[in-house]
Amino acid sequence: MNHLAGHKNIVSIRGTFEDKNFIHIVMELCSGGELFDRIAEAGHFSERRAAEVMRTIVSVVHHCHTMNVVHRDLKPENFLLTERGPGGIIKATDFGLSRFFKDGSSLDEIVGSPFYVAPEVLKRTYGKEADIWSCGIILYILLCGWPPFHGDSTQAIFKSILSAPLDLKSEPWPRISPDAKDCVRRMLARDPRKRLTAEQVLNHHWMRENGAAPDEAFVPEILIRMRQFTKMNLLKREALKVIARSLPPMELAGMQEMFHDMDEDGSRTITVDELREGLRRKGAEIALSEVQRILNDIDLDGNSKIDYEEFLASTMHLNKLSREENMMAAFEYFDKDKSGFITRDELVSAMRGIDQGVDVDVLLGQVDKNGDGRIDYEEFCMMMRASDLDVLKTAHEALKTKVVLRNVVNNVQMEPVREDSSFDMTQVEATGVVRVMPASTSQRGRAAADS
Template sequence: MHHLSEHQHVVRIHDTYEDKSCVHIVMELCEGGELFDRIVKKGNYSEREAAKLMKTIVGVVECCHSLGVFHRDLKPENFLFLSVDEDAALKATDFGLSVFYKPDEVFSDVVGSPYYVAPEVLRKHYGPEADVWSAGVILYILLSGVPPFWAETEIGIFRQILEGKIDFESEPWPNISESAKDLIRKMLDQNPKRRLTAHEVLCHPWIVDDKVAPDKPLDSAVLSRLKHFSAMNKLKKMALRVIAERLNEEEIGGLKELFKMIDTDNSGTITFDELKDGLKRVGSQLMESEIKDLMDAVRKIFSRFSIKTYCNLSL
C-alpha cells in the first residue's frame, strides 16, 4: 500500500506500529460510507455517473498493475468515500489479499469473494486479468442492481461463473446502452487472454466519451435491487461476525442447536425480537439500533429468518 498511497483514489497509510503480537496500521479515515450505500442514499443515478465510478475503480486497477500489484479482492465493499460530501473522493481499501507479481506469473490459490471471483481463479490458474473480471462484475451490478452470476449457494455461484452466461435480456438491460453491454462482455470474457486490460477499459468509448453513456436516470428498480443486494451482504457479514466471535469449532458444528435456542416459540423461523434476545444471550455487543437497521434494510426481502436461511448465511 505504500507503493500505491500517493494515488488519489487509494486509502493512505499514515504510519505502522509493531508490538509482540500485532502490526498496527494507521490509515486514512474514510467517513463517507460504502459505494453502494452512497448510490442508494442519493436516490437516483445514470449510466454516465456509473461510467465515472468505473473510471475511478479501473483507474486504481491500472495503477496497481503498472506497479506489479495484483489486488485479488475487488468488490464494492472495498471502495469507500472519504467524507459525506457530495464530491468526496472514492478510495480503494483492503489490500489484504494483494500480492506483487511478475510478468506471466501464474497463481493457483483460490482467493476473493464469491460473486466477484474470475473463472480462471476457480480453475487455479490465473493472473492479474482476474482484477478486470471483478471490476466487470461491479459494473454489471451498478447498472442492474444484481450480480451477473447468482445462486443460492457458493457452489452454485461458482458453477454460474464457470458457465459464463450473462443475462442481457431481463430488465433493465433492454434500456441500457449497447456500449455499456459491449464493455461488460469484454470485461467478463471467459478467456483472460482476450479480456480487456485495465488500460483498454479506460480507453473504451463508454468510459471516455460523455455522450456515449446516457445521463438519463436508471430505472428505480435498479436502486431497489441494489439496496437489497447490499443489505444481504451486510446481513451475511454480521451473522458470520457474531458466529466467529462467540462460537468455537465444536459449537459451529451445532448451528441448528443455536437456531433452536434463538427460536423460542419453536416456529422454525426467527423474528426480529427473537434474534435480538438470542444475540444478547450469547453475549453479542451489537446495539439494538444496529440490529433494527439491518432488519429494516432487508424486510422487503423477507420478514423472518428460516432455519434454512440461517444455515445458508453461516456457510
C-alpha cells in the same frame, strides 16, 4: 500499500505502531462509508455516474498492474468514500489478498469474494486479468443493481460464474446503451486472453464519453518516479541508493518484481532497449531519446545500464524519506568521520564513483544553507525533502553565483576553475480454500502489499 503510494484514489497509510500484542496501522480517514452502501441506497446508477465511478476503480487497478500488483478482492465493499455527500472521493482499501506478480507468470490460490471471482481463479491458473473480471462485475451491478452470476450457495454461484450466460436482456438492460453493454461484455469475457486490459477499459469509447475522460495520456507511476529522480541533484540520488540498500526485503518485493520484469535477459542490469520495452508494457510510449536520457541520469556509475540499486533508488516512493531512521542512515553514510557534518572532502569521496561530471562546489552550494562550507543533518534533511521546484531554484541560484565568481576570478587573471487444471468443487468445499471476506474487512488496516 506503500509500494502503491502516489495514486489519489488509494487510501494512504499515516503511520504504524507496535505494542506487545498488536501492530496498529493508522490509515487515512474515510468517513463516507462504503461504495456498496451508495449502491444499496440508489438501487443502480445512471450510465454517466457508473462510468465516472468505474473510471476511478479501473484507474486504481491500472496503477496496481503497472506496479506489478494484482488486488484479487475487488468489490464495492473495498472502496470507501472520504465523506458523505457528492464531494466524497472514492478510495481503494483492503489489499490483504493482493500479491506481486511478474508478467507471464500465474497464480493458483483460490481467493476472493464469491460474486466477484473470475472463472480462471476457480480453475487455479490466473493473472492480473482476474481483476478486470471483478471490475466488470462491479460495473454490471452499478448499472442494474445485482450481480450477473448468482445462486443460493457458494457452489451455485461458482457454477454460474463458470457456465451461466451473461444476461444483458432482462430489465433494465433494454434501456441501457449498446456501448455500455459492449464494455460490460468485453470485461466479462470468460477467456482472459480476450478480456479487456485496464488501459483498454479506460480507453473504451463508452467509458471515455460518459466518464469525462481526461485528454492527457495515462503516465504510469514508475515513469513518474523515474522522471522525478532525474531532476534531483546527485547527492540526493546517491542518498536514495543508500536508503534503498537498507530497506527490509518485504519493502523491496514490489520493486524487485518490476526490476526482474524489465531485466529480460536476467543480467541484473537494464539496457535502454529493455527499459523502453518495459515502460511500453506498462502503457508508456515515449521517444527513444527520452528513454536514453532517463537511463543516463539514473545510471550513476556510467556503465550505460541501470543496475539493481540504481533501479531501486529511482523507483521507490519518496514516502521513505519521512522515516527518521532512513534519513539518518543516509547521512551517516556520507559523514565518514562521524563529526555530524558532511565536509567537502567527504562529498568529493562520495561522488568519486559517479560518472556524471560532478561539480562538488555547486553541489555543496545547493545544500549548505548557512554557508559554513559543510552540510549538517538539518540541511541534509531539507535537501532530501525539498520539492523538485525548490531543488531547481536552489541549483539555479548556486549556478548564477558560481558564474559571477568565475567572472571575477578571470578578470584578475587567476587560474580558471575547471569545470487450466479443471475446477473441483468438492475439493474447494472440503478444504475451505475460498475465503469469503466480510464487509467489515474493508475497515481493517490490512496492507499485505506494503512495500
